[in-house]
Amino acid sequence: xxxxxxxxLEGKSYQLPLIVGSCEEKAIDIRKxxxxxxxxxxxxxxGNTGSCMSNITFIDGEKGIxxxxxxxxxxxxxxxxxVETSYLxxxxxxPNKTELDNFSHQLRYHSMIHxxxxxxxxxYPSTAHPMAILSSMVCSLSAYYPDSLDPKDPAQVDHLVxxxxxxxxxxxxxxxxxxxxxxxxxPQNALSYCANFLHMMFAVPSETMEIDPDVTxxxxxxxxxxxxxxxxxxxxxVRLVGSSDANLFASVAAGICALWGPKxxxxxxxxxxxxxxxxxxxxDVNKAVAAAKDxxxxxxxxxxxxxxxxxxxxxxxIIRKNCDVILxxxxxxxxxxxxxxRLEEVALKDPYFRERNLYPNVDFYSGVLYRALGIPKxxxxxxxxxxxxxxxxxxxxxxxxxxxxxxYRPRQIYNGPTTANYVxxxxxx
Ligand code: ACO
Numbered sequence: 001x002x003x004x005x006x007x008x009l010e011g012k013s014y015q016l017p018l019i020v021g022s023c024e025e026k027a028i029d030i031r032k033x034x035x036x037x038x039x040x041x042x043x044x045x046x047g048n049t050g051s052c053m054s055n056i057t058f059i060d061g062e063k064g065i066x067x068x069x070x071x072x073x074x075x076x077x078x079x080x081x082x083v084e085t086s087y088l089x090x091x092x093x094x095p096n097k098t099e100l101d102n103f104s105h106q107l108r109y110h111s112m113i114h115x116x117x118x119x120x121x122x123x124y125p126s127t128a129h130p131m132a133i134l135s136s137m138v139c140s141l142s143a144y145y146p147d148s149l150d151p152k153d154p155a156q157v158d159h160l161v162x163x164x165x166x167x168x169x170x171x172x173x174x175x176x177x178x179x180x181x182x183x184x185x186x187p188q189n190a191l192s193y194c195a196n197f198l199h200m201m202f203a204v205p206s207e208t209m210e211i212d213p214d215v216t217x218x219x220x221x222x223x224x225x226x227x228x229x230x231x232x233x234x235x236x237x238v239r240l241v242g243s244s245d246a247n248l249f250a251s252v253a254a255g256i257c258a259l260w261g262p263k264x265x266x267x268x269x270x271x272x273x274x275x276x277x278x279x280x281x282x283x284d285v286n287k288a289v290a291a292a293k294d295x296x297x298x299x300x301x302x303x304x305x306x307x308x309x310x311x312x313x314x315x316x317x318i319i320r321k322n323c324d325v326i327l328x329x330x331x332x333x334x335x336x337x338x339x340x341x342r343l344e345e346v347a348l349k350d351p352y353f354r355e356r357n358l359y360p361n362v363d364f365y366s367g368v369l370y371r372a373l374g375i376p377k378x379x380x381x382x383x384x385x386x387x388x389x390x391x392x393x394x395x396x397x398x399x400x401x402x403x404x405x406x407x408y409r410p411r412q413i414y415n416g417p418t419t420a421n422y423v424x425x426x427x428x429x
């Protein structure tokens with residue numbers, strides 16, 4: 001294969017280097033395009049733009065493949081724990097026993113937040129969305145670590161990694177407690193990462209509580225499959241903010257805000273609201289499919305479609321399978337699961353969805369599972385944030401310690417007025 005592509009512009013020929021990734025992903029290197037030709041590449045939404053080289057996660061959207069550091073996500077979901085998978089994503093290899101013990105110890109040891117931060121919760125209205133609380137509390141954490149914020153110092157970065165993973169879990173659980181008016185439950189460090197989170201969410205100080213191992217296992221699986229997804233909107237946001245050398249907390253807080261939107265992580269809450277509406281209106285899924293196809297309506301089938309996957313999202317396959325298993329184990333039946341399955345069946349037979357390669361994505365079934373675990377709807381996107389944390393950290397760390405940390409600064413095509421003068425207010429129409 002040639003190692004350059006030829007570009008002919010205004011009669012002049014330019015040779016652009018080609019790049020091939022370890023899984024045969026191909027790119028044309030246009031880093032010198034503007035300097036050499038005066039042109040920029042136009043790619044709104046970045047659908048064709050590789051913004052970095054990364055060793056963390058590989059996706060083949062046509063074949064429905066997703067691997068973390070080369071390991072298929074289905075294998076990790078079945079055999080690993082969220083803590084081990086986090087280590088894998090962040091440090092590049094599965095930890096040996098000593099590494100895992102040390103990492104787990106760090107996560108346990110750093111589970112509390114500064115007591116002063118508890119008072120921040122008093123300032124939010126009880127109706128505050130937990131994502132609003134989470135994002136601002138995470139940014140506030142940077143105020144407590146002024147000596148560990150240098151992204152270029154590996155020791156400082158490694159000092160923060162377990163703190164970010166552990167404390168954000170605590171902040172998330174406290175956000176929920178705030179929203180239901182219950183006192184916070186302090187972390188119990190004898191518990192595993194996921195069991196500790198469930199305990200902080202569902203225990204009350206006046207009673208003892210046993211955590212169901214099936215619920216803990218299901219949560220581990222859910223967090224693992226959300227753990228990374230290469231250059232998605234929130235991870236690109238974390239990298240973009242981090243590229244200015246903003247600290248890890250500030251960068252992750254920005255990622256949380258990006259994830260909140262219903263086109264991204266907020267879709268899991270939107271899916272459940274859609275399923276509830278269908279259920280309330282008698283369960284007719286055909287109406288929802290028809291509305292999603294109607295170009296005069298803004299309605300989209302939430303949990304369907306993906307920028308990268310043009311076949312079934314492998315994460316949706318895993319969650320769908322687990323919905324049956326876990327609801328069965330917990331002895332629960334959920335009419336919303338039946339509606340979701342019917343909706344999928346009707347949509348996948350419909351030419352509109354087939355022609356556009358629109359399949360269920362990770363968010364389509366995750367809400368049903370969260371609901372079975374007792375997690376309330378407004379916490380679904382918070383759960384996604386917890387899952388995505390190791391991915392955000394891994395990308396931020398890779399950019400600063402291993403990769404190309406040039407500041408992200410896209411260009412634009414300006415299309416506004418060419419010349420205009422300031423008009424005093426009396427002279428304006
Ligand atoms: N329902 C109905 N039509 C859809 C849907 C949908 N869910 N998704 C895409 N389409 C249509 C578009 O209207 C467009 O139609 P057209 O060619 O006639 O104009 C075509 O399919 C292509 O879609 P785009 O919007 O160009 O795809 P894009 O890659 O920009 O968007 C996105 C992907 C945002 C995920 C989109 O599919 C969507 O909004 N889905 C619903 C929200 C959702 O589930 N988001 C979660 C994504 S997964 C995640 O972030 C964790």
